[in-house]
Amino acid sequence: MEFTKMQGLGNDYVYVNCFKEKIENPSEMAVKVSDRHFGIGSDGLILIKPSEVADFEMEMYNADGSRGEMCGNGIRCVAKYVYDYGLTDKTSISVETLGGIKYLDLTVEHGKVTLVKVDMGTPILKPELIPIVAKGETVIDEPIMVGGKEYHMTGVSMGNPHDVVFMDDIKNLEIEKIGPLFENHERFPNRINTEFVNVIDRHTAQMRVWERGSGETLACGTGACAVTVACILNGLTENTVTVKLLGGDLQIEWDREKNTVYMTGPAEVSFDGVWKEK
Numbered sequence: 001m002e003f004t005k006m007q008g009l010g011n012d013y014v015y016v017n018c019f020k021e022k023i024e025n026p027s028e029m030a031v032k033v034s035d036r037h038f039g040i041g042s043d044g045l046i047l048i049k050p051s052e053v054a055d056f057e058m059e060m061y062n063a064d065g066s067r068g069e070m071c072g073n074g075i076r077c078v079a080k081y082v083y084d085y086g087l088t089d090k091t092s093i094s095v096e097t098l099g100g101i102k103y104l105d106l107t108v109e110h111g112k113v114t115l116v117k118v119d120m121g122t123p124i125l126k127p128e129l130i131p132i133v134a135k136g137e138t139v140i141d142e143p144i145m146v147g148g149k150e151y152h153m154t155g156v157s158m159g160n161p162h163d164v165v166f167m168d169d170i171k172n173l174e175i176e177k178i179g180p181l182f183e184n185h186e187r188f189p190n191r192i193n194t195e196f197v198n199v200i201d202r203h204t205a206q207m208r209v210w211e212r213g214s215g216e217t218l219a220c221g222t223g224a225c226a227v228t229v230a231c232i233l234n235g236l237t238e239n240t241v242t243v244k245l246l247g248g249d250l251q252i253e254w255d256r257e258k259n260t261v262y263m264t265g266p267a268e269v270s271f272d273g274v275w276k277e278k
């Protein structure tokens with residue numbers, strides 16, 4: 001199987017061009033290729049496929065083989081792949097995902113994509129649609145007991161589920177301990193991605209993420225969008241925010257008139273390779 005290893009701010013996936021390749025069991029393949037010792041090493045697997053309703057389809061799997069509805073860093077890499085590898089010459093494309101069709105604008109320099117702006121769509125705040133078990137119409141700054149400690153969370157779906165937790169110190173956070181407790185908490189029936197966030201000023205926030213199915217990653221695009229929405233809902237920032245992640249920065253804007261979130265960031269190829277089944 002031919003593959004391309006790509007990353008967006010260090011959130012790395014193995015990409016397979018399914019116009020050429022066929023994968024019988026993608027979930028199993030995701031577990032194998034993601035292994036950082038016995039595989040290629042990645043946060044998961046992303047298949048680039050033909051679509052009947054958009055220019056392309058993105059099918060994403062986490063490192064544990066579970067399916068993610070959407071992937072913000074992944075979709076920027078898909079845009080770079082389809083343009084740089086000659087599957088399209090369009091600089092505005094649409095991509096079908098389990099979280100809906102997304103529209104992307106590509107910045108091209110010297111024949112290669114360097115930056116991608118994605119219309120990530122309308123944030124979903126209804127608890128039953130995220131899903132989060134809750135009584136109210138939304139989950140904003142709501143207490144939750146995790147590991148014997150009370151935290152406050154804001155729930156947002158960007159096609160995939162997120163809970164955003166604000167705190168003063170994210171550097172010393174024991175994310176390996178607390179992340180899985182959030183991920184598997186009974187209030188999240190489909191598990192969840194958790195962003196731990198420190199707001200720096202009204203246009204800047206920094207975050208660490210514990211991703212459902214992949215653990216701590218260097219960046220999460222849908223997570224950065226959820227963080228921006230949560231910051232605004234809690235009155236902490238304006239509508240445009242630079243989100244600082246371990247792997248770099250993303251520019252996020254929640255356009256309140258259109259009620260859509262825009263994410264702008266880079267996408268890079270690490271290397272091409274061939275995976276041989278043992």
Ligand SMILES: N[C@@H](CCC[C@H](N)C(=O)O)C(=O)O
Binds near residue numbers: 011214
């Ligand atoms: N890293 C991604 C999100 C990947 C999917 C997530 N772990 C899930 O299961 O929902 C991003 O950049 O958005």
